[in-house]
Each structure stands twice: as C-alpha cells, then as structure tokens.
Amino acid sequence: MRIAIANDMPLAVEALRRALAAEPEYQLIWVASNGEEAVSRCRDDLPDLLLMDMLMPGMDGVEATRRIMHDTPCAILIVTSDVERNMSRVFDAMGAGALDVVAAPSLGPQQVLDAATVRRKIHNIAWMIGHKTSRSVKPTPVRSTENRGKRLVAIGASAGGPASLVELLRQIPPDFPASIVLVQHVDEVFAAGMAQWLGSESHMPVRLAREGEVLQPATVLLAGTNNHLYLAPEGRLVYRPEPTDQVYRPSIDVFFESVATYWRGDAIGVLLTGMGRDGARGLKLMRERGFHTIAQDQASSAVYGMPKAAVTLGAAAEVLPLDRIAARLLERLG
CATH class of the missing domain: 3.40.50.180 (Methylesterase CheB, C-terminal domain)
Known part of the structure; x- marks a missing residue:
C-alpha cells in the first residue's frame, strides 16, 4: 500500500515513519510539509492513502482535503494531535471527504500502543478501499410486532x-x-x-x-x-x-x-x-x-x-x- 504524509512537525513525521515501518506492505512514497505541497504532490504521485495533519502553515488540512478530493481523489486519514480541541476542523475534513481520524502517535512511552492504533486504522481503510464484500449471514425474517405502524x-x-x-x-x-x-x-x-x-x-x-x-x-x-x-x-x-x-x-x-x-x-x-x-x-x-x-x-x-x-x-x-x-x-x- 502506497502511503504519503502531510505534516510539518518533524517528530510527528518520524513517529509515523516508525509506525509504517512495522508493516512490510506499507510503502512511504513522499512527505509534504504543508497542505499546498500535499495537493501538488497528489497531482504528481497519487498515493493509496494520505495521512493528513490538520494544523499546518499556509493551507491547512481541511482545505487540502477539500482540494485533493476535488482534483485527485484518494483515501485520506486525518492524523492530528489534540483531536478534541480540533473536533470541528476534524468534522469539516470528514465532510470534505476524509475517511477517518486518529490521534497522532508519539515517540514517548506510548509509542508502541499509538503506532498500533494508527496501523489498525490504516488496515481498516485498506479493507474499505479494497472493496471487500460482506460475508455476514442474513437471518431469516422474523419481524417483531413491537414496531408495527412506526x-x-x-x-x-x-x-x-x-x-x-x-x-x-x-x-x-x-x-x-x-x-x-x-x-x-x-x-x-x-x-x-x-x-x-x-x-x-x-x-x-x-x-x-x-x-x-x-x-x-x-x-x-x-x-x-x-x-x-x-x-x-x-x-x-x-x-x-x-x-x-x-x-x-x-x-x-x-x-x-x-x-x-x-x-x-x-x-x-x-x-x-x-x-x-x-x-x-x-x-x-x-x-x-x-x-x-x-x-x-x-x-x-x-x-x-x-x-x-x-x-x-x-x-x-x-x-x-x-x-x-x-x-x-x-x-x-x-
């Protein structure tokens, strides 16, 4: 899976690099330091998945998501610190086409757990864009009378x-x-x-x-x-x-x-x-x-x-x- 990163923080980029390195199927193809660069790089080399930060100098992650989904659509996972404070921005980005959000991994004591959480999100998105069909079993219809007329x-x-x-x-x-x-x-x-x-x-x-x-x-x-x-x-x-x-x-x-x-x-x-x-x-x-x-x-x-x-x-x-x-x-x- 070809993955790109849009993030202006070197420590955050390094934490994401380490998280991706633990999965052989993940290939990091480029890193952009702001939204405008991410939009441009997507035109030249479209990834399967873009890990997008919210707060970057110049064009932020919301506007970058909006432009990418308009010009060169791809799967976008919002990866940002302090998600709760940026909740409205996160929902704006999801409204523009981002698939999901996850807290940015750290390089501290929690890095193993944080990285595993990021990889689980990526795995879920890979399943989604891979068009895997449901194998759920459809039960035999036995409808309740409780909701009749509702x-x-x-x-x-x-x-x-x-x-x-x-x-x-x-x-x-x-x-x-x-x-x-x-x-x-x-x-x-x-x-x-x-x-x-x-x-x-x-x-x-x-x-x-x-x-x-x-x-x-x-x-x-x-x-x-x-x-x-x-x-x-x-x-x-x-x-x-x-x-x-x-x-x-x-x-x-x-x-x-x-x-x-x-x-x-x-x-x-x-x-x-x-x-x-x-x-x-x-x-x-x-x-x-x-x-x-x-x-x-x-x-x-x-x-x-x-x-x-x-x-x-x-x-x-x-x-x-x-x-x-x-x-x-x-x-x-x-």
Missing part, C-alpha cells in the same frame, strides 16, 4: 458524510414523524462529539444510540461504538461485535440488513456519500423486502463510492441529489 429512516454515510448529514438534517422539521438512525463511519472516541455537533446544526437533538432502546418518532440516533448496531427481533437497538469479518465498524450493511429483517413498520433506507461498498448490499436487501431506498447522486457526493455500488446492484429505488432527499422523506413519511 416509521424509520435508516441512513448510512462514510467519507463526506458529516457535511451531508448536516445539510440533510437541517431540512427536516423537529416534529418529523419517524425515527432517524445514522450509521456513520467514525471511531467511538469521536462519536459523542459528532452527535453534539450534528445536533447543534439541526432542528432535532442528536444523541448516541443506547443499548436496548426502543425507537421513537422525532429522534435522531447515531451509532456510537466500535461494535455493529443492530435492530433486534423485538425492535430494540443492540450493539454486537459480530460479524467479526466486517473490519469497518459500525457497518452500514449490518444495520440495513437487520432493518430489512426485523422492522415491521414503514422504513426508508438512505445511502449517502462514502468510499467503498458498505451499505450497498444492505440497501438492496431493504428494497427486496419492500422498503423504499434512496442513494445520493454523483454530483452531490463528496465521494461517489458507496452510492455508486448501490446503484450498480439495483439497490436504490431512487437516486437523488442531496438537497432533494429530505423533501422526499417528508413526502413519503410526513
């Missing part, structure tokens, strides 16, 4: 998702008659911050989904752990580590498939911008089970990977620009 919108997103989710949620009124469950590819360390940020930008409160809770109208829940979020047979939300072969978690496919299997009320599945194929198979199963399905169109997607996979599979009943999805939800469920 309405649900299940939304999956990855790269570019935060910005798309904000735009979508801003158009939904606070008295929306359905539950909304969001599955966004984000580490559990940052999930609470993302829920708070999404809530501050929309008309409804957004919080993390709790183990065992029952879905209620006019609520927005975000998958909040590194386990998969399921809709259980009795209609409650649960977290489980299985299927273990789904490296990226929470998996959109896993949640969509559980909705297709167990939800008794009306539901709409929505697959937004993202790299890879996660969500496409689950969306197809939802459509096959009689639920309405929507994929974001190419023009409005920061990364047209997951929606494209859904369209290719015939999983999407409709393909819509982002600014028309909320209106469609209101038409069908409002």
